[in-house]
Amino acid sequence: MPKKNTPIPIITLPPDLDVGILFFRTSIKSLKGLVKEVQQAHRDNWHLFTLQIAGTTVMEVDFQMNIIKSHAAAYMHPSQVHRVVAFKDADFYSLIIDNKSLKPEYLKMLEELSPVKPLLLDKKTFALLNDIASICIKIFNNKESKLRASLLKDSCHTFIAAILSQYLAQSNPTDTSTRYDIIAKAFKSALEENFTRIKSPKEYAKGLNISTPYLNECVKHTTGRSVSYQIQQRIILEAERLLYHSNKSVKEIAHELGYDDHSYFIRLFSRVAGMTPLAFRNKNRE
Structure with a gap:
């Protein structure tokens, strides 16, 4: 180890x-x-x-x-x-x-x-x-x-x-980006930059000067998934990277990803990934 x-x-x-x-x-x-x-x-x-x-x-x-x-x-x-x-x-x-x-x-x-x-x-x-x-x-x-x-x-x-x-x-083979596409791309860029700090769809919508329902409509139209889903997937991907490739504790990883309450982070990870963080680490290191 x-x-x-x-x-x-x-x-x-x-x-x-x-x-x-x-x-x-x-x-x-x-x-x-x-x-x-x-x-x-x-x-x-x-x-x-x-x-x-x-x-x-x-x-x-x-x-x-x-x-x-x-x-x-x-x-x-x-x-x-x-x-x-x-x-x-x-x-x-x-x-x-x-x-x-x-x-x-x-x-x-x-x-x-x-x-x-x-x-x-x-x-x-x-x-x-x-x-x-x-x-x-x-x-x-x-x-x-x-x-x-x-x-x-x-x-x-x-x-x-x-x-x-x-x-x-x-x-985008036809090069005809819709308003939905433009907003979805702007959200993705903002998410990549801020996912450890901002977890709320409302905050991302505010940063893009649009309403939360409209942001959700644009992202859902482009990706088929909600804003909350995209935020959670980005966080869980980073968590999986750290669990597999580093030896940081779950508490340390939770803190690095912006969660002071590591118990909440464990519940979130378990719901999205289908297993606890430690189960994911143990399974992938076998």
């Missing part, structure tokens, strides 16, 4: 980077020294975009198995707990970028989209992304260029935009 109060590990960017960006091509051979680290459940303090060129990468992301095959793109949000389960002849490009280096408009879109699954690309889109990735890596490796930082940011944002456009096309 791990030491008490072990937190979920966070892998951080090297401190000596002049720009908060890493772009590299990786094969299973070059990953030998890092395999152990990435096979342990962790979070990153960056956004991760990958383009799978060949082979297969299997990842567990928030208790779901993702199989990333060749000619696929994938995005990982910093909040997601994940680990690599297996590589098979894997060859892929990776873009790592921190919040400060990411365009605010792209950051907003990614917050609204997340979480997303790996996306299989058609030949034309894959070829385009592969070409952009080749340019990005050349710029990244050209340390002597006087405009390297600007060139790198611009080229990497082109890569991000190309991936984003595919996810956006998949989530």
Whole structure:
């Protein structure tokens, strides 16, 4: 059993980077020294975009198995707990970028989209992304260029935009967002930022300058579920992450998630997850 109060590990960017960006091509051979680290459940303090060129990468992301095959793109949000389960002849490009280096408009879109699954690309889109990735890596490796930082940011944002456009096309193919969609996205963004502090649908509605019934109508129309359901699911997901990947006590987890009364938190978790927090921890650590 791990030491008490072990937190979920966070892998951080090297401190000596002049720009908060890493772009590299990786094969299973070059990953030998890092395999152990990435096979342990962790979070990153960056956004991760990958383009799978060949082979297969299997990842567990928030208790779901993702199989990333060749000619696929994938995005990982910093909040997601994940680990690599297996590589098979894997060859892929990776873009790592921190919040400060990411365009605010792209950051907003990614917050609204997340979480997303790996996306299989058609030949034309894959070829385009592969070409952009080749340019990005050349710029990244050209340390002597006087405009390297600007060139790198611009080229990497082109890569991000190309991936984003595919996810956006998949989530909203006709590009005709309704008022319901816009409000539901705004709620999701507010929820992600405030779920440990704000638990009331009324408070979220107030923050969006709309009535609680109207917020509920918009969210229900878009997701099929109520605002209260979405709030509870986000809290329980974070609780499950902490129960499984850390050794914090249930009381500590309840406090971290904004509950002073840990007995109430236990009742909430048991009702939503169908078992007590300790039963969930014991079941998933067997």
